[in-house]
Amino acid sequence: MTSTVTAPASALAASQPPARKRRRRRSTPLIALLLGPAAVLIIVFIVAPAVYGMYLSFTNTQLTGFAARSPKLVGFDNYAYLLTNADFLSSLGHTGEFVLYSAIIGQTVLGMVAAILLSRPWIRGKGIFGAAILMPMVVPEVVASLTWASVLSNNSSGTLNLLTSFFGAGSTDWLQVVPLASVVAVNIWRGIAFAMIMFQAALEDVPVELIEAARIDGARAIQVFRHVTLPLIRGPVFLYLLLTTISTVGAFGLVYFLTQGGPAGQTRIAAIYIYERALQFSQIGIGSAASMILLAIVLVLGLVYVRLAKVEV
Structure with missing residues (x-):
């Protein structure tokens, strides 16, 4: 009589990979194939430039002069210079005001109001109302800037001056008298559509x-x-705040076309300061350091938004 020894069921189960693991192994090449091109693009056009910019921020690289031929590492000198530079700190303050009034308050509040109105069944003319709000979103930035430059023109033929003339007011150079308020209003006009779409879906x-x-x-x-x-709708609201904060912090063309940072630096936001330092004054190292500081501020704001939204990342 021979006795056979059978392995425990638990040992057999452990020796064989679960069905879930087998399916995961089979789907790994497909996932790599689908996500591979996007990952390559992100690495080439986002990660690599960011890493190179971080390296440049620790050097005295310039476009002209001796530093252009043989740049050297200067450690944290660029950061120390920027954090004690009145112009850079002023540009951060102007950026904060620009983001607060145009993105966090203006676009969010007006976009929410527009979304609520469009969700009401008793509102008439929703198509015209929605098209009027969506139109600024499809207008190119340069065209929008030139259009608003005409609206805010300082001569009597400017659109806003024509409207105020009906009340007996004289011609006003709006981009000189209230420059920051003017660019804030234009940016609100440009961003309401995106806010309305996100809030309406929520x-x-x-x-x-x-x-x-x-x-x-x-x-x-x-x-x-x-x-x-x-x-x-707390999650979508804070997601929109995150997206609009990132885009508004990096805004450049709209403000530059309208005021070029003036008058007297009143609209010199951080993006314009970086442009002036890096390209006009050829100080690539300082411009890169300013970009890294701005990136750090945006990352901190992003973490705050995620915490407030209670979204697990």
Whole structure:
């Protein structure tokens, strides 16, 4: 009589890879094939320039002069210079004002109002209203800048001066008198469409039953929005704030075409300061260091938005 020794079931199960692992191994080449081109583009056009820019920020690289021929490492000298430079610190302050008033307050609030109005069934002419808001989004930046330069022109034929003349006001050079407010208004005009699209999509996912229940309990429209709707769309709102903050911090063309950073540096935001240092004054090292400081500020703001939205990354 022979006895056979059988392996425990647990040992057999452990010796064979689970079906989930086998499927994962089979799908790995497909995932690499699909994501590979995008990953290569990100590395070539985003990661590599960022790493090279970080390296340049520790050097005295210039486009002209002796430093252009043989740049040297200078450590944190560029950063120390920028953090004690009044012009750079002023440009950061102007950037903060520009982002706060145009992106965080202006575009967010007006975009939300537009999204709420378009979601109401009793609103007439939604197509015309939505098209009017979406139109600035499709207008090229240069065309928009030239158009607003004509609107804010200092002569009597400027559109805004023509409107104010009906009330007996004289011609005003708006880009000289209120330059920052002017560029803020133009940037709000450009960004409302994107905010409206994101918020309208978020509002459509809010359950109607919750809103009706709140109204039955006697909540007013503002209370429903504050205590029911807004908490449910918190994620999309902070996602939009993150995206609009990043794009507004890096804004350059619109402000430069309208004011070129003037008058007297009142609209010299960080992007214009970097452009002046790196390309006009040929100080690539200082310009790169300013870019790294701006990148660090944006990363900190991004982490704050993610924490506030309670999104796990």
